[in-house]
Amino acid sequence: MEIAGLRLLVVGATGVIGGALTALAAERGARTAVAGRDPARLAAVAAAVGAGPGLRFDAYDLDGCAALASRAAAALGGLDAVVTAFGTVAFGRAEECSDAVDEHLLTVNALAPVAVLRGALAVLPPGGALAAVTGAVVSTPTAGMAGYGASKAALAAWLDAVRLEQRRHRITVLDARLPHLDTGFAGRAVAGQAPRLPAGADLPAYLAALLDGLRTGAARLEAGAPGGGPLLSR
Ligand SMILES: NC(=O)c1ccc[n+]([C@@H]2O[C@H](COP(=O)([O-])OP(=O)(O)OC[C@H]3O[C@@H](n4cnc5c(N)ncnc54)[C@H](OP(=O)(O)O)[C@@H]3O)[C@@H](O)[C@H]2O)c1
Numbered sequence: 001m002e003i004a005g006l007r008l009l010v011v012g013a014t015g016v017i018g019g020a021l022t023a024l025a026a027e028r029g030a031r032t033a034v035a036g037r038d039p040a041r042l043a044a045v046a047a048a049v050g051a052g053p054g055l056r057f058d059a060y061d062l063d064g065c066a067a068l069a070s071r072a073a074a075a076l077g078g079l080d081a082v083v084t085a086f087g088t089v090a091f092g093r094a095e096e097c098s099d100a101v102d103e104h105l106l107t108v109n110a111l112a113p114v115a116v117l118r119g120a121l122a123v124l125p126p127g128g129a130l131a132a133v134t135g136a137v138v139s140t141p142t143a144g145m146a147g148y149g150a151s152k153a154a155l156a157a158w159l160d161a162v163r164l165e166q167r168r169h170r171i172t173v174l175d176a177r178l179p180h181l182d183t184g185f186a187g188r189a190v191a192g193q194a195p196r197l198p199a200g201a202d203l204p205a206y207l208a209a210l211l212d213g214l215r216t217g218a219a220r221l222e223a224g225a226p227g228g229g230p231l232l233s234r
Pocket of ligand 1: 012013014015016017018036037038039041057058059060085086087088089108133134135136177178179180181182183184185186188
């Protein structure tokens with residue numbers, strides 16, 4: 001799979017990571033469809049990459065999430081790859097959090113991306129690729145982020161099983177366990193306050209690695225190269 005000419009749907013293109021990934025993919029010749037919640041940011045990112053009208057969605061509308069890939073395929077004349085890059089976070093010790101916050105995290109970070117990616121399975125041809133931005137928290141349990149970590153781990157477990165299921169259909173599944181990046185995400189938490197965070201990792205390097213992971217059919221992207229750089233594995 002080559003990035004030039006790739007028909008790519010980025011869901012969560014209104015976010016910092018999704019927007020930058022969309023821009024990089026378009027710069028490398030991909031034909032992108034973009035989905036997001038905020039109408040103004042969606043219109044801006046769609047216009048920037050010539051993606052036509054963006055696809056509006058909300059994580060709480062799971063049927064709408066499931067329909068995104070087929071809507072993108074209709075717009076692009078087919079679809080080769082889908083990346084989910086949306087999510088939300090909350091901070092605080094477990095006893096300070098609530099069922100309502102955990103339900104929110106599990107809906108936005110697990111149920112909604114699963115619905116998007118399940119919808120994509122009905123559309124992608126053999127050789128296609130799915131990817132989801134989970135987070136380093138899946139590999140490194142982190143105090144004060146139990147609900148967030150659980151929601152991302154649920155998504156990661158789904159990706160691992162679907163990767164096995166799709167092997168014979170030649171659809172690859174990439175789990176992007178990105179480390180902390182200075183996108184302002186932690187400052188937009190729905191509950192609690194972020195602890196002191198380390199310096200953000202190199203966003204352009206991780207985005208380039210994510211596209212490389214799609215291109216090569218990698219299974220996981222995480223920090224691990226010497227110096228904390230991105231490492232892709234199969
Ligand atoms: N930044 C980091 O350090 C880091 C590290 C690892 C993983 N991640 C993951 O990367 C993803 C993107 O984060 P980011 O850093 O780019 O932060 P961001 O700029 O705040 O992006 C968050 C994205 O999620 C979308 N979103 C939130 N709630 C939604 C809902 N109910 N329905 C639909 N869309 C919703 C936002 O949509 P609107 O803008 O349209 O409202 C936006 O596109 C998240 O899944 C996050 O967990 C981030």
